[in-house]
Amino acid sequence: MSDTTQTKIDFSKIQVMGILNVTPDSFSDGGSFNSIDNALAQAEQMVKDGATIIDIGGESTRPGADDVLEQQELDRVIPVIEAIRANFDIPISIDTVKTKVMLEAVNVGANMINDVMALQAAGAVDVAAQLKVPVCLMHMQGSPRTMQHNPQYDNVIADVEKFLLQRVEACLAAGIPKDLIILDPGFGFGKTLDHNITLLAHTSELLKHDYPILIGLSRKSMFGHLLNRDVSERLAASLAGVMVSVEQGATIFRVHDVRETVDSLRVWKAIKEKQK
Template sequence: MQFKDKFIDLSSPKVMGILNVTPDSFSDGGIFVQIDQAFSQVQQMVEAGASFIDVGGESTRPGAKAVSEQQELERVIPIIEAIHQRFDCVISIDTSKALVMSEAVAAGASLINDVRALQEEGALIAAAKAQVPVCLMHMQGQPRTMQTAPEYHDVVNDVIEFLKKRIDSCFQAGIEAHNIIVDPGFGFGKNLAHNYQLLANLDKLKQLNTAILIGLSRKSMIGNVVNRAVNERLAGSISAALLAVQQGAQIIRVHDVKETVDAIKILLMMNTYKENRDER
């Protein structure tokens, strides 16, 4: 997939490192709000093998408060400019605001990652004008209320139908198929059963004919099964990531880049020998 002047081969899964420049994100809130700290974290993630750095200036954890457009810009633009000048990676802007999308792309971002799937005012037009790939995520409700008794007729089919409609909206706005990525939105308006139904049927998203991004890292769907605190969910997060990769996930959005990259390398090595066996 082409990201401005950089091509990323998604025939093998790639890792996206999370950089939350927010004070209130569920796992790393407040840690990387200073540019020096953020810059150091980016360096570590890129050296560990991250192909993407996802920069977010507004928390989307359950119960999170909204931030103003100006505040979000002040948080993300300086770090995007710094990353763009120093690192050879794709910068993703995690936002739902049209102006933040436009300004971030101008500063060096080459992927728009929107948890609201370009449904906010002006977002679809801004993304089309930016002419960079977009990631459309499914979310039921809004961050402040999304975990209040979410309901689905059939969570897998409901998510797929939602994403189909958003893909059609992108086509109508002039965004081409090769520039679309989808994300089923684990943890966004979904209870434990919904999340694992989606994980067990992730391969069904292949019918959308887009790249697939997943974000499972350290989420409550991991913690509620292994009964671990947020900072003790590494093994569970890697296990879930590998299960997703085996079903076709191509971009894995994580906090723990080095460990996830290593785990994927082992899986790919095994798959190489499995393919050789099948060809005999």
């Protein structure tokens, strides 16, 4: 296993995770970076813009997305991880639900697992425990293919919290240390606009369990529904979401627009320091 997997990421401090989708069909940037040269150039730009983690995904999780075969996903992500690891000293996250992709990605230099299925795939919890890297557990109702087909909750905050804590218990039981677990409420994954806004308003509820919270709001369709804005016109809304969630205590922000997010967070931090 690569020594780079032992890179420590301090999730108590603000981390800006730049999204690098090496897919032909992701909702915002599909097809833009599915060559090694383009992916490497985008990684370089994100590093310059202040990203502290790069999140690489080889399978779209947009609503209605088709499944991707394991080998196809490996062929997309492994060369890109190798290229970024060879050129940049930055933590790399692998965005996948597949155990073999997790294993191979970490073996070639990924430092973190970001799983929209919260390690529910067969063997995923055990593989993550074996790899000894941070894992992000995300809530999703249904699957990417079906998740927006009339999602319903008794209480979206309580239901999301209950699911995430159940997955935490499964991870702890498998031997994953508490300090390697991150929670993600899963904005847009099996949730209506009202569900998403409610979750965003109550993000602090998840923080009472002392796990870092990852927020993924960037360019999401919730803002399209709220503001009638196309995906290319959702930057201001995305930044507003970041500000609301950082104020509540979230520390990890998964974004497309790294420079603008970093700038916004720098302003917030400067103001906070003057309030002490």
